[in-house]
Amino acid sequence: MIAVLGLVVGVVAGLLVRPEVPAVVEPYLPIAVVAALDAVFGGLRAMLDGIFDDKVFVVSFLSNVVVAALIVFLGDKLGVGAQLSTGVVVVLGIRIFSNAAAIRRHIFRA
Amino acid sequence: MSADDKPEGPQSPRREELPAEVPAGEPEAPAPPARDQPRLTGRQRLVKGLWPPRVTRPQLIVALLLFVLGLGLAIQVRSNNDSSALRGARQEDLVRILDELDDRTERLEEEKRGLEEQRTGLENSSDQAEEARKQTVERERQLGILAGTVAAQGPGITLAIEDKKEAIEADMLLDAIQELRAAGAEAIQVNDVRVVASTHLSDAGGGGVRVDGRKVGAPYLFKVIGKPQDLEPALNIPGGVVQTLEKEQATVTVTRSEKIVVSALRPAKQPDYARSSSE
Numbered sequence: 351m352i353a354v355l356g357l358v359v360g361v362v363a364g365l366l367v368r369p370e371v372p373a374v375v376e377p378y379l380p381i382a383v384v385a386a387l388d389a390v391f392g393g394l395r396a397m398l399d400g401i402f403d404d405k406v407f408v409v410s411f412l413s414n415v416v417v418a419a420l421i422v423f424l425g426d427k428l429g430v431g432a433q434l435s436t437g438v439v440v441v442l443g444i445r446i447f448s449n450a451a452a453i454r455r456h457i458f459r460a
Numbered sequence: 461m462s463a464d465d466k467p468e469g470p471q472s473p474r475r476e477e478l479p480a481e482v483p484a485g486e487p488e489a490p491a492p493p494a495r496d497q498p499r500l501t502g503r504q505r506l507v508k509g510l511w512p513p514r515v516t517r518p519q520l521i522v523a524l525l526l527f528v529l530g531l532g533l534a535i536q537v538r539s540n541n542d543s544s545a546l547r548g549a550r551q552e553d554l555v556r557i558l559d560e561l562d563d564r565t566e567r568l569e570e571e572k573r574g575l576e577e578q579r580t581g582l583e584n585s586s587d588q589a590e591e592a593r594k595q596t597v598e599r600e601r602q603l604g605i606l607a608g609t610v611a612a613q614g615p616g617i618t619l620a621i622e623d624k625k626e627a628i629e630a631d632m633l634l635d636a637i638q639e640l641r642a643a644g645a646e647a648i649q650v651n652d653v654r655v656v657a658s659t660h661l662s663d664a665g666g667g668g669v670r671v672d673g674r675k676v677g678a679p680y681l682f683k684v685i686g687k688p689q690d691l692e693p694a695l696n697i698p699g700g701v702v703q704t705l706e707k708e709q710a711t712v713t714v715t716r717s718e719k720i721v722v723s724a725l726r727p728a729k730q731p732d733y734a735r736s737s738s739e
Contacts, residue, residue: 352520376539393522
């Protein structure tokens with residue numbers, strides 16, 4: 351419950367406060383958000399499986415974000431930033447879908 | 461957990477070892493019940509996690525991370541929505557857009573320069589045309605004064621000749637006119653006839669003089685525009701016009717005036733043969 355509240359508060363804060371994102375971080379923000387979403391779906395699935403561990407969740411969340419940003423950064427340096435970020439989004443999207451499928455099976459038994 | 465939580469089957473060895481970890485990770489969580497009922501369904505676990513709300517370390521940590529996620533999500537969505545498409549654009553796209561804008565600016569600058577040149581040219585030519593028109597008007601006025609087609613005014617003198625004995629002849633008046641011209645008269649009128657370059661005088665029968673074919677009788681009144689200080693002495697010099705006329709018993713009066721109006725006009729006559737030549 352607290353976790354859901356955290357998400358809601360975050361969204362509201364982002365919409366209300368309108369913080370200025372530093373220009374250095376800006377290109378990595380969308381891909382980091384997608385990576386974090388993947389981590390959250392994975393965590394939700396693990397919780398439904400009964401194997402949720404907060405330490406693992408924290409580490410996976412942070413490492414997902416960092417690795418995604420790193421890949422985009424590397425892609426930008428190599429001149430293939432657009433293609434590489436598309437690739438990252440595709441991979442993360444597939445993972446989100448498979449996790450969502452597992453969650454669905456848990457909740458709806460179908 | 462998510463990154464490690466690959467969609468492997470429940471047969472994965474990791475999956476077997478992790479449940480044991482969970483109770484260790486959440487000491488405050490209802491670990492004994494979880495151990496008592498290991499076959500708790502996912503739906504029940506979800507409901508239990510949502511309600512009642514428990515302030516536990518995992519919950520707080522997850523809430524913090526989700527807060528960060530929500531923040532990033534909101535920022536990203538907002539920056540995609542409210543600002544221009546440039547905000548989310550990649551570096552190479554921005555460079556391309558910048559190049560295009562530069563090209564466009566250059567092209568527009570060139571166009572602007574051309575149009576400005578054109579405008580300057582047009583302004584110059586219209587200025588020149590206006591100037592030429594002004595000069596033409598001015599010149600027409602000057603020539604009109606000489607040709608007698610327009611009225612003239614300015615300082616000058618009046619010369620009145622009373623001729624009781626009708627002894628004045630055309631050549632005397634012509635002498636007077638010549639004398640006035642030599643003294644710098646610019647416009648001359650005798651009674652109501654304008655005197656111009658082509659004016660001719662002749663004696664009329666029965667006293668009086670014909671000026672340009674029109675009979676002019678005594679008293680003769682000359683209106684002359686010119687420098688009064690030059691005109692008056694020119695008439696009054698010894699043996700000059702005034703003395704000659706007075707010898708004929710005529711009464712001559714010369715009056716200086718600051719404003720003489722020469723209002724008699726002569727119709728402009730188009731020459732039949734002569735044409736203007738630029739050489």
